Amino acid sequence: MTARVKKYIVFAFIAAVTAALCLLPRAFLALANSADRYWHSESESAGVLHRGDCPLEVTHEKLTFDIPSFPDYFSGEEEFEKYDSSVTAEYTFFNPTEHAVTARLAFPFGKPSEFGNDLKWDDTERYDVCVNGAAVEKRLRHTYCSRYYGDDFNAENELEKLCDEKISRWFFTPQTAVTYYTYRVHGIASEGGNDWSPYASATLPKSDTRRIVMSEYDGCETLSDRLKAGFWAENGKEICVYTVGEPLPKPPEWTLYSNGSQLKCIDGKVELVNTGETSFYEFATSKLPESGNIMPDDWYNAVTEAFCAEIAYYVHGIDYVLNPADRLMRWYEYSLVVPAGATVTNSVCAPLYPSIDGWYEPPVYDYEYLLSPAKRWSAFGSLDIEIVTLRYLTDANGFGFEKTERGYALSLNGLPESDLRFSLCEVQNPKSVHNYGSPLWVIIPIAVTVLIALPCVFALAVLLRYKKTPQ
Numbered sequence: 001m002t003a004r005v006k007k008y009i010v011f012a013f014i015a016a017v018t019a020a021l022c023l024l025p026r027a028f029l030a031l032a033n034s035a036d037r038y039w040h041s042e043s044e045s046a047g048v049l050h051r052g053d054c055p056l057e058v059t060h061e062k063l064t065f066d067i068p069s070f071p072d073y074f075s076g077e078e079e080f081e082k083y084d085s086s087v088t089a090e091y092t093f094f095n096p097t098e099h100a101v102t103a104r105l106a107f108p109f110g111k112p113s114e115f116g117n118d119l120k121w122d123d124t125e126r127y128d129v130c131v132n133g134a135a136v137e138k139r140l141r142h143t144y145c146s147r148y149y150g151d152d153f154n155a156e157n158e159l160e161k162l163c164d165e166k167i168s169r170w171f172f173t174p175q176t177a178v179t180y181y182t183y184r185v186h187g188i189a190s191e192g193g194n195d196w197s198p199y200a201s202a203t204l205p206k207s208d209t210r211r212i213v214m215s216e217y218d219g220c221e222t223l224s225d226r227l228k229a230g231f232w233a234e235n236g237k238e239i240c241v242y243t244v245g246e247p248l249p250k251p252p253e254w255t256l257y258s259n260g261s262q263l264k265c266i267d268g269k270v271e272l273v274n275t276g277e278t279s280f281y282e283f284a285t286s287k288l289p290e291s292g293n294i295m296p297d298d299w300y301n302a303v304t305e306a307f308c309a310e311i312a313y314y315v316h317g318i319d320y321v322l323n324p325a326d327r328l329m330r331w332y333e334y335s336l337v338v339p340a341g342a343t344v345t346n347s348v349c350a351p352l353y354p355s356i357d358g359w360y361e362p363p364v365y366d367y368e369y370l371l372s373p374a375k376r377w378s379a380f381g382s383l384d385i386e387i388v389t390l391r392y393l394t395d396a397n398g399f400g401f402e403k404t405e406r407g408y409a410l411s412l413n414g415l416p417e418s419d420l421r422f423s424l425c426e427v428q429n430p431k432s433v434h435n436y437g438s439p440l441w442v443i444i445p446i447a448v449t450v451l452i453a454l455p456c457v458f459a460l461a462v463l464l465r466y467k468k469t470p471q
Contacts, residue, residue, distance in 0.1 A: 054103055056338060057379035060092040063369065067389040067407075067424065070365050071353060083351075086127060087369065090347040092381075095338040106162055107332040109350035111145065127349040129334050138334045142298040144305035145329035155373040162331060166281065167301045169308045171209045171245045174300070176280035178244050181251050181272055185237045188256065188268035197259040200270050201230035202252040206314060210246040211307065215239050217317035219260070229315045230260070233270065242318070244280060244307075251275065280304075287322045294328075302328055357423075360430035364394060369420040383412045385420065394430065395423040 067085045087109075095101050107129075128135040143161035166174045188198050204212060204227045216231040216239040231239060233256060241252055254270035257263065284303040285296050306324045310316065338344045354365035374380055385401075387393065387408040393401060399420065401408040 055097050057094045058377045059094050059381040062090045062384045064088045065387045085352045087352045088349040093344045098340050100339045103336045107348045123351045130347045138332045141331040141333050142328040144302040172304050174281035178278050178283040179247050181241045182274035183270045184273050185233045195259050198233040199257045199260045200233040200254045202254045207246050211244045212315045213242040213318050215318050220315040361433050362426045365424045371419050385410045391424040392428040394425045397421040
């Protein structure tokens, strides 16, 4: 076999593989650089909840979803403030006892919207809690909620987090000592080759009664008796290392490496410039948002719960554990008095955010309302649900809504077995834009790839065999 023939075989192989790659499904290539197509709001509501055994009965509930518009993920603050979709739950309570009942009630209405949680205003100011038509005082409360989409809402567990005192968990108490060490990097050479990316690493003793928090945190290796934590270093950078709980026997000492592989030490220094001590309460509330919408003790309790949720990890980045804003459940808390043998109407209105499924054209907006927690009431009567909207109801999760002039309506005698989920869209039949919707788009390119590659593999095998044959 001549050199020219060998070159042709190799060229043919490269060309065939390139052509085969070009014929792969568009979805395989597009998903690598696509923007988000789905935004989850986690803003479902769960109805009014009560603490302990409450004798009040719900004789009737009316749910009204007022959805004049959809939120825009890419809208600015000014446009987002105009968003006015809401849910109103109106309860008719009856007190069957011979004594007046004062109930402390809580209405959870979800986490901050994923497409609006970086905005600073209070989107609850325009909505009221009313008793017999008159607005009553309500408090906006927050609790830590790491529930993922699809997990069940546990009313008992979530209510336990709604407390008025500063909580203590494990070794995390308001008085737990927090020691901090401030370091400054200097003396690193400006150039060091193609793999030059200076990295600082420290070996720390491991303890079950200590957690370490770093203002700059780029990895940790957990060993049986020690930890190796590190960060990307550059001249002038300052980092702060906090120890929560059991103090370290001595301040961390850092070694500088040429890159994250930690194979080659380099000149430079991570110098300790300050140290001090504070309480865990002060530390936990140090990143409390300045908006004033969140009570300091609620924020402290949420941070404490966040530490406990990540108790298996010994080292944390400061922005994750001290800023649980995207993991907060929002609540209205208020009191209700129902005289003996009397009936009282209580309405609660809250902002309503959907999840946005951008895999449809136009997008589909999914809503969820958790009905199951209402089973905690001593008795529950009828339920009316109305969706006030000009949009199309594309999915009702098995609920038999009827079309009305205002939108859609449903009446039930008692609570259904499942929670309420429904979807709306600008059109009645949105089109799926999944590139891999048809299996043919996967099967055909793979078959073509195999047909092109097989001859090339055969040609290479012949070439290799020819090399081994004595000339």
